[in-house]
Amino acid sequence: MPSTYKKDKPWDTDDIDKWKIEPFKPEDNAGGTFSEESSFSVLFPKYRETYLKASWPLITRSLEKLGVACTLDLVEGSMTVKTTRKTYDPASILNARDLIKLLARSVPAPQAIKILEDEVACDVIKIRGMIRNKERFVKRRQRILGPNGSTLKALELLTGCYILVQGNTVSCMGPYKGLKEVRRVVEDCMANIHPIYHVKELMIKRELAKDPELANENWDRFLPHFKKRNLSRRRVPFKVTDKAKKVYTPFPPAQEKSKVDLQIESGEYFLGKQAKERQEREKREEAMREKMEGKRKEREQEFVAPAEPGDKKEKKRKRKDGEEEGEKKKKKKSKDVEVNGEA
Structure with missing residues (x-):
């Protein structure tokens, strides 16, 4: 049950911010140094090695103010923070742990150092x-x-x-x-x-x-x-049903033929084992022949000479010569016919 005794305190005034976090100073640590050493270690990826090596002096100076020691192991690829005799704030080692965690996740060093604030x-x-x-x-x-x-x-x-x-x-x-x-x-x-x-x-x-x-x-x-709306992306339905009016019949639709029925109709069902194998082999050979014929035609197309502009003129000349010879032969035949007719 909460206390019903409410009395104004002389130190409780309106100018006091009750939610303000006061900074922890060395004189606030009445217990003195820590009895045991606390340490945290974090691995970092290979591509962060150059950046961490360049920015490590800044990190060391920031942690020295809190009395926390830090080491960078480039061989193992790890960062370590630990308490020392000068550490006075128990929460500083936790902030240092978060600092190296952020550095390993590619956060820039000037930004990551802000985690040391309360x-x-x-x-x-x-x-x-x-x-x-x-x-x-x-x-x-x-x-x-x-x-x-x-x-x-x-x-x-x-x-x-x-x-x-x-x-x-x-x-x-x-x-x-x-x-x-x-x-x-x-x-x-x-x-x-x-x-x-x-x-x-x-x-x-x-x-x-x-x-x-x-x-x-x-x-x-x-x-x-x-509101969450799940709209289908398909514009055309998966199964298209014919909505046209059909003639009513009381009888159900005919049953679909099974695989065995289709084999009986084609006569494949009555063939022996050797005949079936021979039929399959002939189908494979026929498909192979068609494929080889298609490839042969493709190879022959590469050896066909391209058409040149001079060839067209020669063809036209040949056509003209052929037409002239044909006309001469026709005239000669007509003359022979007339001579024979007169005779």
């Missing part, structure tokens, strides 16, 4: 296991980015988070409320719900939050409700 958290969303088909996975992952990265930029502005889509994961950095929204958008996108619906919803919520009168009300009446 109000910044990170979340690595694994998206590959949500979809089996690789083509669908690539398409839906591209939806998070949008055309020229516009959808990703809109999500970053609305949630206040840094988002990086890399390989099979989505790395996010920002406040806890924003990380929750980003995870919901990414998971719904992998479940075939377009991120633009969530972008519209977040934009409406952002405008409603500015109105102090609606701060304590339910916003469901203002938010859009999108």
Whole structure:
């Protein structure tokens, strides 16, 4: 039962922010140094080796302020962070663990260092296991980015988070409320719900939050409700039925003939084993002969000489000469006929 004894405290005034996170300082650690050493190690891919080697001094300087030691093993391909005698904040080793995790996921070093701040958290969303088909996975992952990265930029502005889509994961950095929204958008996108619906919803919520009168009300009446519609992509039905009026007959349709009935009609059923094999062999040989004949004709076409412009003129001359000779022969025959007739 909650206490009913309510009395104003002298230190509880309106100018105090109760939700403000105070930074943890060395003097706040009354217990002194840690009794045991804590360490975390993360492997990184080969292509990140050059970048990490160049940016490692910046990471070392940032972790030294918190009293956390870090090592980069290029032989094994791993990054390690561990507590030292100078570590005073118990949560700093967890932030350092998140730092090396983000560096391994291709987050730039200046951006990853922001995880050491108190109000910044990170979340690595694994998206590959949500979809089996690789083509669908690539398409839906591209939806998070949008055309020229516009959808990703809109999500970053609305949630206040840094988002990086890399390989099979989505790395996010920002406040806890924003990380929750980003995870919901990414998971719904992998479940075939377009991120633009969530972008519209977040934009409406952002405008409603500015109105102090609606701060304590339910916003469901203002938010859009999108119905899921499963439309078939087939324009032609799979089975086309004839809807024309047919003559009514009380008798059922004739039964379809089985494979054995068709063999009996063709006479194949009564053939012996050797005759069947001979028939199949003849069919194969006939198909082979047709195929060889077609290939032979294709090979012969390569040796046919192309037509030249001079050949056409010669053909025309030959035709003219042939026609003239034919006319002379016809005239000679007609003369012979007349002479014989007179005789």
